[in-house]
Amino acid sequence: MIRSLTGFVAELREIGLPVSMVEVMDAADAIRHVDLSDPDALRGALGATLVKNGRHYRAFDTAFEVYFGLRGPLGGDDEQASDADAAPPGGGGGEGVGDDELLDGLVEALTSGDRDRFLELIRRAVDRLGGIEPGRPVGGRYYYHRVMRRLGAVRLNEALLAAVREQPAEDALLRRLEADKAGRMADEVRDEVRREILRRLIADRGVERVAETMRLPLVEDIDLMHATRDELESIERTIAPLARKLATRLSRRRKHGSKGRLDVRRTIRRSLAHGGALLEPQFKPPRRSKPELVILCDVSGSMATFARFTLQLTHAISSELSKVRSFVFIDGLDEVSDFFRSNADFHESVARVAVEADIVRRDGHSDYGRSLCEFTEKYLDAITPKTTVIVTGDARNNYRETGIGYLEEISGRARSLFWLNPEVHRYWDTGDSVMSVYAAACDTVDQVRTLRQLEAFVERAALPATRPVRRSV
Amino acid sequence: MSWESPRDVASDLEAVGYLTDSRIAQIVFLADRLNKPILAEGPAGVGKTALSLAIAEARGRRLVRLQCYEGLDEAKALYEWNYHKQLLRLQSDEGKSWDELEGDIFTDDFLLSRPLLDAIRSPQPVVLLIDEVDRVEVETEALLLEVLDAFQVTIPELGTIKAVSQPLVVLTSNNTRELSEALKRRCLYLHIPYPSVERERAILRSRVPDLPEVMGDRIAETVAAIRKIAVRKPPSISESIDWARTLLALGIEDLDSASAGDTLNVLLKYQSDIDKVATELSLDADAADSAAGAIAGIG
Numbered sequence: 001m002i003r004s005l006t007g008f009v010a011e012l013r014e015i016g017l018p019v020s021m022v023e024v025m026d027a028a029d030a031i032r033h034v035d036l037s038d039p040d041a042l043r044g045a046l047g048a049t050l051v052k053n054g055r056h057y058r059a060f061d062t063a064f065e066v067y068f069g070l071r072g073p074l075g076g077d078d079e080q081a082s083d084a085d086a087a088p089p090g091g092g093g094g095e096g097v098g099d100d101e102l103l104d105g106l107v108e109a110l111t112s113g114d115r116d117r118f119l120e121l122i123r124r125a126v127d128r129l130g131g132i133e134p135g136r137p138v139g140g141r142y143y144y145h146r147v148m149r150r151l152g153a154v155r156l157n158e159a160l161l162a163a164v165r166e167q168p169a170e171d172a173l174l175r176r177l178e179a180d181k182a183g184r185m186a187d188e189v190r191d192e193v194r195r196e197i198l199r200r201l202i203a204d205r206g207v208e209r210v211a212e213t214m215r216l217p218l219v220e221d222i223d224l225m226h227a228t229r230d231e232l233e234s235i236e237r238t239i240a241p242l243a244r245k246l247a248t249r250l251s252r253r254r255k256h257g258s259k260g261r262l263d264v265r266r267t268i269r270r271s272l273a274h275g276g277a278l279l280e281p282q283f284k285p286p287r288r289s290k291p292e293l294v295i296l297c298d299v300s301g302s303m304a305t306f307a308r309f310t311l312q313l314t315h316a317i318s319s320e321l322s323k324v325r326s327f328v329f330i331d332g333l334d335e336v337s338d339f340f341r342s343n344a345d346f347h348e349s350v351a352r353v354a355v356e357a358d359i360v361r362r363d364g365h366s367d368y369g370r371s372l373c374e375f376t377e378k379y380l381d382a383i384t385p386k387t388t389v390i391v392t393g394d395a396r397n398n399y400r401e402t403g404i405g406y407l408e409e410i411s412g413r414a415r416s417l418f419w420l421n422p423e424v425h426r427y428w429d430t431g432d433s434v435m436s437v438y439a440a441a442c443d444t445v446d447q448v449r450t451l452r453q454l455e456a457f458v459e460r461a462a463l464p465a466t467r468p469v470r471r472s473v
Numbered sequence: 474m475s476w477e478s479p480r481d482v483a484s485d486l487e488a489v490g491y492l493t494d495s496r497i498a499q500i501v502f503l504a505d506r507l508n509k510p511i512l513a514e515g516p517a518g519v520g521k522t523a524l525s526l527a528i529a530e531a532r533g534r535r536l537v538r539l540q541c542y543e544g545l546d547e548a549k550a551l552y553e554w555n556y557h558k559q560l561l562r563l564q565s566d567e568g569k570s571w572d573e574l575e576g577d578i579f580t581d582d583f584l585l586s587r588p589l590l591d592a593i594r595s596p597q598p599v600v601l602l603i604d605e606v607d608r609v610e611v612e613t614e615a616l617l618l619e620v621l622d623a624f625q626v627t628i629p630e631l632g633t634i635k636a637v638s639q640p641l642v643v644l645t646s647n648n649t650r651e652l653s654e655a656l657k658r659r660c661l662y663l664h665i666p667y668p669s670v671e672r673e674r675a676i677l678r679s680r681v682p683d684l685p686e687v688m689g690d691r692i693a694e695t696v697a698a699i700r701k702i703a704v705r706k707p708p709s710i711s712e713s714i715d716w717a718r719t720l721l722a723l724g725i726e727d728l729d730s731a732s733a734g735d736t737l738n739v740l741l742k743y744q745s746d747i748d749k750v751a752t753e754l755s756l757d758a759d760a761a762d763s764a765a766g767a768i769a770g771i772g
Contacts, residue, residue: 044499052657054664171729172755
């Protein structure tokens with residue numbers, strides 16, 4: 001058990017979960033109180049001791065299934081496998097014989113809640129349709145898609161829907177609920193097929209190899225430039241705490257723990273309670289500076305996915321700080337602060353930015369120089385010595401004027417100026433990127449491709465110790 | 474008396490009206506066995522606080538509650554010296570030597586217990602609930618560490634006070650910010666997401682016993698569908714219970730687009746959310762606007 005535990009912990013660390021030594025010992029301690037024959041109990045115990053973050057659960061669950069959940073009853077399967085293989089003679093390729101029967105059986109087992117039959121049918125489906133070849137080095141996903149394709153995902157959905165719907169419902173809500181229910185059942189089939197294939201791959205290749213191919217990136221390691229829609233959604237769900245952190249960082253007291261100045265009036269008032277002895281000095285609450293934030297987002301085509309993310313961040317920050325002004329630009333610049341007022345729905349805001357913001361002057365390719373020029377002409381009064389400016393963009397200027405003078409002017413007026421660049425560091429200053437020109441005017445330039453990097457920036461950005469002294473203009 | 478298995482936990486908690494799932498029961502069981510605090514995290518209104526209330530009730534223990542907020546400090550969480558009483562004592566004892574006096578005024582008599590110290594010193598074991606711990610600043614979290622780790626409190630003037638009885642500690646967090654590693658490391662982590670359709674149905678059945686079965690199914694399914702839509706404030710369990718009660722009070726026996734649209738404002742608290750859900754689920758959007766009137770009419 002100890003050996004599987006250390007292997008499992010090594011895998012978690014490989015994925016990127018921070019698992020400390022103490023937590024491993026807690027896990028070992030917890031296992032002693034757990035019924036080891038019950039995988040759910042083991043999962044609960046390991047999950048509670050090793051994973052301390054809700055968004056890491058998905059990665060943990062996958063790793064757990066590979067390491068503990070799917071080992072075990074394989075012996076009985078082999079017989080069945082040969083049975084099933086024998087049944088359809090020569091049905092090796094294409095749509096196997098008797099798929100409809102299999103499909104109907106699955107639907108029936110699901111609707112009647114016959115779990116054993118359902119599992120057995122899934123096993124048979126994988127036997128018959130997966131065509132798993134031992135030792136062949138392909139990922140589990142390949143077999144999974146093969147099974148699902150041959151089973152007929154569309155037909156499965158239709159059959160489930162038909163089975164759920166006892167009599168055709170007129171009402172829109174009821175129809176929707178039925179569709180959802182069928183969808184949940186289809187998910188169950190997909191999950192079980194995936195597990196079954198995994199189980200066989202593990203038997204074939206061993207745990208470590210399979211774990212390697214199944215590794216999912218954590219939310220904080222997803223590449224923002226190439227995130228899929230699902231990934232973007234999971235990022236959107238985790239961004240609010242980060243925005244809040246940035247907001248508190250920016251408004252942080254300069255010195256921790258200092259209570260502020262003595263409040264003479266309240267001290268004397270309090271002293272009356274004990275005969276005029278000045279026992280309890282009262283302090284004025286320390287003044288927190290109200291931070292002002294100006295965000296400039298490049299939303300040109302090359303930045304599309306990243307821009308969506310920066311807008312998301314802008315949206316989240318707008319609900320934390322009262323003084324946020326946000327601007328988007330391509331080869332022109334426009335203010336979008338009003339779209340992101342704290343009550344606005346994010347998707348609506350983005351739609352409004354796309355339609356209403358007036359940011360294309362010529363050809364719709366980034367022009368930083370022109371955009372910065374427009375900013376200094378129209379909105380320079382937005383920047384005061386209390387303002388933090390954040391620019392997000394790849395600094396790919398299509399070989400146009402850099403307008404560095406404008407950026408210097410902004411930087412000179414502001415408390416600090418940060419630049420976030422989603423490109424990998426080694427591509428900066430290649431081609432039409434003029435990052436180093438702009439970097440001269442910035443306090444810091446950071447590569448931000450993942451939430452983890454953004455968090456690192458947030459941690460560093462507004463720390464009092466590193467807060468740069470304002471340069472004289 | 475101690476729990477023998479997670480199943481005991483589940484049945485005990487169910488007896489006081491809290492439906493667990495296997496993971497929650499497992500972790501409560503482990504927390505009891507290992508004497509470790511539970512850190513329950515999840516969206517608002519999924520029953521994190523209710524869990525600790527249920528544990529206290531099931532075990533017949535007193536619940537000591539520390540509500541966290543920004544600016545919480547030692548004097549409000551741990552202990553405070555009763556200055557006024559100390560001053561009176563000094564005045565009444567004029568003439569005594571300083572050594573005598575000093576020993577005198579820093580004793581138990583002059584100590585005001587706050588929730589954490591209270592939980593530690595209680596002769597009977599208690600359930601200590603530290604609610605919404607994500608509201609305090611990161612620095613203040615450090616206050617809790619000694620209590621969570623060794624179940625003791627150190628008071629400079631008195632020394633270390635160890636727990637007389639082992640409290641069962643539950644911390645809750647709405648995940649508005651990341652808690653510090655130090656705090657997380659000391660706890661068993663329990664993530665409570667929104668319940669599955671099956672569990673929500675069971676909760677509805679136990680909380681609103683008069684509800685017809687078919688309505689329970691539909692309500693649970695509709696709420697699940699709404700939670701999938703990106704709304705600002707997804708409905709919590711307590712809101713879906715309220716919704717079930719409302720529909721029951723209105724005498725609606727068949728939930729359909731019209732009746733759902735009429736009562737959507739029980740479930741959702743923002744007009745923008747109501748509009749969005751009405752469109753997405755193609756409910757009667759006009760009805761949603763006039764819903765407030767209908768509810769008010771019922772009283």
